[in-house]
Amino acid sequence: xxKELRLMKxxxxxxxxxxxxxxxxxxxxxxxPQSEVMEYLMAQKPEEQTGMIVLQAESEVxxxxxxxGGAGCGKRVLTSSSSPGISLMQExxxxxxxxELPCLIMNAARGGPGLGTIQPGQxxxxxxxxxxxxxxxxxxxxxxxSVQEMYDSAKIGFDLAFKYRTPxxxxxxxxxxxxxxxxxxxxxxxxxxxxxxxxxxxxxTTGKSGGRERNIITSLDLDPYRHERHNIKLQEKYKTIEENxxxxxxxxxxxxxxxxxxxxxxxxxxxxxxxxxxEKGIKLGIFRLISLWPFPKKEIRELSKKVKGILxxxxxxxxxxxxxxxxxxxxxxxxxxxxxxGVIPSPTEIFxxxxxxxxxD
Amino acid sequence: MTEEIIxxxxxxxxxxxxGKILAYSGIxxxxxxxxxxxxxxxxxxxxxxxxxxxxxxxxxxxxLTHYDTAIILNQQSMDKFESSxxxxxxxxxxxxxxxxxxxxxxxxxxxxxxxxxxxxxxLMKIFNMIVLGGYxxxxxxxxxxxxxxxxxKSLPERYHHMIPDNERAIxxxxxxxxxxxxx
Amino acid sequence: xxxxxxxxxxxxxxxxxxxxxxLMTDNILSYCPGCGHGTAHRLIMEVIDEMGLxxxxxxxxxxxxxxxxxEFMNVDMQQAAHGRAPAHATAIKRLMPHKTVFAYQGxxxxxxxxxxxxxxxxxxxxxxxxxxxxxxxxxxxxxxMAPTTLPGMKSSTSPYGRDxxxxxxxxxxxxxxxxxxxxxxxxxxxxxxxxxxxxxKKAIRKAIEIQQMNVGLSFVEIVSNCNSxxxxxxxxxxxxxxxxxxxxxxLGDIKVDGKLIEKK
Numbered sequence: 001x002x003k004e005l006r007l008m009k010x011x012x013x014x015x016x017x018x019x020x021x022x023x024x025x026x027x028x029x030x031x032x033p034q035s036e037v038m039e040y041l042m043a044q045k046p047e048e049q050t051g052m053i054v055l056q057a058e059s060e061v062x063x064x065x066x067x068x069g070g071a072g073c074g075k076r077v078l079t080s081s082s083s084p085g086i087s088l089m090q091e092x093x094x095x096x097x098x099x100e101l102p103c104l105i106m107n108a109a110r111g112g113p114g115l116g117t118i119q120p121g122q123x124x125x126x127x128x129x130x131x132x133x134x135x136x137x138x139x140x141x142x143x144x145x146s147v148q149e150m151y152d153s154a155k156i157g158f159d160l161a162f163k164y165r166t167p168x169x170x171x172x173x174x175x176x177x178x179x180x181x182x183x184x185x186x187x188x189x190x191x192x193x194x195x196x197x198x199x200x201x202x203x204x205t206t207g208k209s210g211g212r213e214r215n216i217i218t219s220l221d222l223d224p225y226r227h228e229r230h231n232i233k234l235q236e237k238y239k240t241i242e243e244n245x246x247x248x249x250x251x252x253x254x255x256x257x258x259x260x261x262x263x264x265x266x267x268x269x270x271x272x273x274x275x276x277x278x279e280k281g282i283k284l285g286i287f288r289l290i291s292l293w294p295f296p297k298k299e300i301r302e303l304s305k306k307v308k309g310i311l312x313x314x315x316x317x318x319x320x321x322x323x324x325x326x327x328x329x330x331x332x333x334x335x336x337x338x339x340x341x342g343v344i345p346s347p348t349e350i351f352x353x354x355x356x357x358x359x360x361d
Numbered sequence: 362m363t364e365e366i367i368x369x370x371x372x373x374x375x376x377x378x379x380g381k382i383l384a385y386s387g388i389x390x391x392x393x394x395x396x397x398x399x400x401x402x403x404x405x406x407x408x409x410x411x412x413x414x415x416x417x418x419x420x421x422x423x424x425l426t427h428y429d430t431a432i433i434l435n436q437q438s439m440d441k442f443e444s445s446x447x448x449x450x451x452x453x454x455x456x457x458x459x460x461x462x463x464x465x466x467x468x469x470x471x472x473x474x475x476x477x478x479x480x481x482x483x484l485m486k487i488f489n490m491i492v493l494g495g496y497x498x499x500x501x502x503x504x505x506x507x508x509x510x511x512x513x514k515s516l517p518e519r520y521h522h523m524i525p526d527n528e529r530a531i532x533x534x535x536x537x538x539x540x541x542x543x544x
Numbered sequence: 545x546x547x548x549x550x551x552x553x554x555x556x557x558x559x560x561x562x563x564x565x566x567l568m569t570d571n572i573l574s575y576c577p578g579c580g581h582g583t584a585h586r587l588i589m590e591v592i593d594e595m596g597l598x599x600x601x602x603x604x605x606x607x608x609x610x611x612x613x614x615e616f617m618n619v620d621m622q623q624a625a626h627g628r629a630p631a632h633a634t635a636i637k638r639l640m641p642h643k644t645v646f647a648y649q650g651x652x653x654x655x656x657x658x659x660x661x662x663x664x665x666x667x668x669x670x671x672x673x674x675x676x677x678x679x680x681x682x683x684x685x686x687x688x689m690a691p692t693t694l695p696g697m698k699s700s701t702s703p704y705g706r707d708x709x710x711x712x713x714x715x716x717x718x719x720x721x722x723x724x725x726x727x728x729x730x731x732x733x734x735x736x737x738x739x740x741x742x743x744x745k746k747a748i749r750k751a752i753e754i755q756q757m758n759v760g761l762s763f764v765e766i767v768s769n770c771n772s773x774x775x776x777x778x779x780x781x782x783x784x785x786x787x788x789x790x791x792x793x794x795l796g797d798i799k800v801d802g803k804l805i806e807k808k
Contacts, residue, residue, distance in 0.1 A: 005388065006386055007381070007384055007394065007396070007515070024639055025635060025638065025639050027635060054638060055635075055638060057631070057634075057664075058660055058661065058664035059660060061628070061631075061660075061661075062628070062630075062631040062634075062660065062661050062664065063392050063631075065624065065625060065628035065631035065635075065661070066631045066632070066634055066635035067542070067629060067635070068622070068624070068625075068628075068631075068632055068635075069604070069622065069624075069632030069633065069634065069635035069636045069641050070635040070636065071635070072622045072632070073602070073635075073636055073639060073640060075639045077635065077639075086569070091625055092628070095625050099623075112616050175397065175423070175424065178397070178398055179395060179396065179397045179398075179423050180381065180384060180394075180395070180396035180397075181393075181394060181395050181396070181420075181423075181667055182388055182393065182394060194640070205602050205620035205621065205622055205636075206602075206620065206640070207599050207600045207601060207602060207619075207620055207642075207643055208598065208599055208619060208620050209599035209600070210599075214614075214618055214619055214620050214621065215620045215621075216614045216620075216622075217621070217622040217807045218605075218614060218621075218622070218623035218625065219623070220611060220612075220623055222612075260508060265424075268421060268423060268424075269421075269422040269424055270422075271421030271422060271550070272421040272422035272425070273422075274421075293650060301397055344424050346424070346425070346426040347421075347422050347424075347425070348424065348426050349426075352776075
């Protein structure tokens, strides 16, 4: 079957994709620059197509807890927001991680801190990959860099969420969310029936039919030793994820003398920087993170051995660079270039910085 | 082939939709496309601009500082983007409301009096299509048949009766565009 | 025969006059002796049992004394973050409209931190049932002032009594939500005497029946004691409740069939 080709915004592609991925419910609260997600879903009326529910909640706090309720029932549920709203959701995310519930969250990040700006930002890296809320937990974080990847992240995200019973965050920003590109629309995956949910997810609170014991979804355990065992189990799960779910893309790394490490929007901008360098005969490659957590520890270590220098480009004061440094060999030349507050760095300014700091004349 | 375009003007002039039609046309001729708007407070009544890239290869950065072509529809955008045209590139503008005309000598400069023409024809709604026609004449990157195909694909069925008017506007633009400076 | 009944005889089915519903687990209640929570749990589970809804019910436990409600209620349960039970219940009911869904919440949970979720779920007319246990105090954390603590009432954070000027007024959530078009049945009950228990059970049944009708949210407040938090003996706390809580939180239906009850 030939796939349908459309021109869509990243936000809209993501919204279409969640319907196609067989999502059961979206619960959200408007915030720029991602309101198109809920607007698109409301306009599409997926309830009439697939039975998917779309609800505008009273707050981000309510939204994330609606996800807990729905995920606890084994449903494919999601929300989307932007930085300040995602901060409000951290409590709920900690509960979801603690109760081992699968769900999908999209953050079209903007410049912070505080209300910040509505322009793109990548300063939510720490919050996304280090846990974000209270307690020892991680969530899977994937960073699309094109509209097609925004689309693909819905199905990939849901599949990972249910495979590991964990929240999955799609970390993007207003630029990728507002940008239009070509996108191939995939097939409609059916929503699971209640019987299928009961069979696939026997832990779900679907009503204790069939003579089974009651199911309890909770993150609470007042017995510290039992709760420690639960924590150990979580850590083992995170280790498995780290071993199996690292995703990245190498662009012209094979012959590279230097590498830029970046993700999302900046990884696209840096591809132009790379062209500028290569036009001048400088062998610059790009290591693009796709999974931010799990982080490609081994690969970054190998990269740091191979190249003469690594430039980390982020729309932040330098957050991802900490993980790059942590995993690189001692003495590797690693520097940060970034813009903050919603300013998007241009390909040329990145090249100028790179040339000045890495290429000795 | 890669064509990097900025279209800039007031919100309400159809800047974003003109970019969208270009992007759709690119898809119709099997190209890679990207459409990156300025968004936010600027959208609400102030200036609006959109970067459109059409390419036969994978598109790298959707955000640029220098363009092959700048299509300028107000003075603020002229002030902002005249210097961003690559040497040897194209600056196409509607002189309506422009008090400070472009001065660069290393680029090709064209005028399309789209605003005046649209008023004359009573087709203010598709003023942007006259501009598009001008662009298509001076830089034939997209073919008319693909623009029409793109319009059919992007417009809801209920607006399809307007396609002939759009086509007429494009042809008009092609006819009235004139070169001011050549490098 | 000397007239004494043996233990074995009591256990014979023909001699049983009352049996704990199987929808209450055998776990020992974590509530203080004399607390109304246990009775409220039992009544809800009896109604679910009697209506044959065991396999179709999902309950939400709050944060507070009843955080462990899932240890005692033998149906599928979720435990919510503080105040967020209405958000859970909203999603569950919307995603599985044929299920019976209830949120069980205390006054701190429902009337302080969860006020927004409560009001908006009520206002949207979500088709679930809220059970609101109001004992005018934060029991779990050790007797701090609650949004429902009475004027002048002492607590660990209002040791000289609730001063209305500096600490604000107690909030009547039940009257408040009754004003919203999304609520269909709103009532205030108690569980401190056999008569009150019978009335409360009827109200609980009515609330669950209304949920089956899909006409809006049903909301049952149960004014209860907190003998530990109030620092009283259980019987004394019940008297204090009658004398002080009931005048401020009068018992009875507030909204029936979607219409507010006229005050006499």
